[in-house]
Amino acid sequence: TELARAYWVFKANGFEVDIASTAGGEPYALLDDEDMAAYDYAFLNDATAQNKAKNTLNLSEVNADNYQAVYFVGGKGTMFDFPDNQVIPHLAANFVAQNKVIAAVCHGPAALINVKTENGEWLVANKKVSAFTNSEELLLIPNAEIIFPFLLQTKLQDRGADFIAGSDYLEQVSICEKLITGQNPWSVWRVAEETVRLLGYEPLTRVNTPEENSVALLKIYSNEGLDVAEKAVKNNEHKYYGRLILMHAFVAFMKWEPLNGFKLMILADSLKPLSS
Numbered sequence: 404t405e406l407a408r409a410y411w412v413f414k415a416n417g418f419e420v421d422i423a424s425t426a427g428g429e430p431y432a433l434l435d436d437e438d439m440a441a442y443d444y445a446f447l448n449d450a451t452a453q454n455k456a457k458n459t460l461n462l463s464e465v466n467a468d469n470y471q472a473v474y475f476v477g478g479k480g481t482m483f484d485f486p487d488n489q490v491i492p493h494l495a496a497n498f499v500a501q502n503k504v505i506a507a508v509c510h511g512p513a514a515l516i517n518v519k520t521e522n523g524e525w526l527v528a529n530k531k532v533s534a535f536t537n538s539e540e541l542l543l544i545p546n547a548e549i550i551f552p553f554l555l556q557t558k559l560q561d562r563g564a565d566f567i568a569g570s571d572y573l574e575q576v577s578i579c580e581k582l583i584t585g586q587n588p589w590s591v592w593r594v595a596e597e598t599v600r601l602l603g604y605e606p607l608t609r610v611n612t613p614e615e616n617s618v619a620l621l622k623i624y625s626n627e628g629l630d631v632a633e634k635a636v637k638n639n640e641h642k643y644y645g646r647l648i649l650m651h652a653f654v655a656f657m658k659w660e661p662l663n664g665f666k667l668m669i670l671a672d673s674l675k676p677l678s679s
Contacts, residue, residue: 404438404588405476405508406456407446412595413474416606420455421470425484427461438588440614440644462490467497471602474595477509477535477588482551485514492518499526499581506598508585509535516558528563530579533586536568542657570625572654574618589618613644620670621651629666633673643674 406422413420424430446452467473473494475485485491495518498505507514512534518526537556540547548554560566568586569575575586576593581601585594592615596606611619620643624632636643652667 404435404440404443405478405511405591407452408442408591409474409476409508409595409598410446410452411442412592412599412606415609416599416604418471418599418602421460421465422455423460423462423465425462425488425490427459427464429457430459431480432456440612442612462488462494465490465494467494467501467503470498470503472504472506472598473498474598475505475507475511475514477507477511479510479551481510481513482553482555485511486516486552488514495526496520502581504581504583504598504601506583506585506594507534508591508594509587510555512559512584513555516555516562525562526582527559530564530582531567531577532559532564532579532582533567533569533575533577533584533590534559535587536571538568539571539587542571542654570622572651573622573625589614611641613642614647616641617644617647621648624667624670629670632670636670636673645671645674648674 410420410422446456475481491514495505495515499518499520505515512527512532515527515532516525520526534555537554540551540554540556544550556566556568565579567575567577572587572589574590574593576590576597577584578597578601583594583597583601585591592612599606620632620635623635648667648671652664652671655661655664655667
């Protein structure tokens with residue numbers, strides 16, 4: 404999802420997109436169809452996209468001079484593949500030196516933790532950065548500190564980043580100079596469009612997806628409560644992804660917040676005529 408959704412935003416705005424991986428060729432892939440929607444299925448059914456995804460460039464073959472931006476996709480595997488990769492620090496430092504755009508989302512910022520600038524400082528030091536938070540990680544994987552070599556939020560903070568954490572599993576995007584980072588998969592669309600803006604273009608207007616509408620609704624609920632969220636539903640004709648609201652209800656119960664969980668179930672129920 405973090406690759407597919409950004410890929411289509413970039414393509415729709417006129418950019419050519421190459422896909423690279425740490426080893427090149429066809430990377431290991433695990434399809435999580437519970438989170439997949441229109442952008443993702445379109446990617447899986449597009450011959451050009453699939454050819455790029457199954458025949459990735461090796462990062463060692465990538466010439467930074469040929470690109471205007473680099474986008475580091477997340478996924479838990481990046482926590483192992485990115486930090487100690489020998490090519491990424493040089494590639495990212497080259498982009499910084501040329502004042503080019505670096506974007507990363509979810510676990511993608513793991514690519515940045517060992518990157519230094521020309522003056523020897525950590526790239527993320529004193530910069531606003533968002534990534535998958537400790538709260539999000541430990542809720543889903545309580546023993547994450549043992550499974551992963553580090554917790555991403557903690558490591559970024561150790562490197563001096565001004566870590567900006569939004570609500571769990573809701574959109575949060577941080578922009579600092581030419582660095583754009585997003586907290587989780589629900590931040591992908593905005594990360595991609597903000598990348599386009601930093602490249603000097605206004606992104607094409609498009610219809611928001613049901614998933615985006617649901618994230619926006621959840622933010623209204625989080626900030627202003629159930630009544631305001633229900634009124635927002637009644638006052639527009641958006642399509643929603645009701646299962647996402649229910650997923651947040653489940654998360655609330657996991658956090659031992661039963662009242663919050665029941666309210667989210669009520670909100671999900673109000674969406675039935677509008678849900679996909």
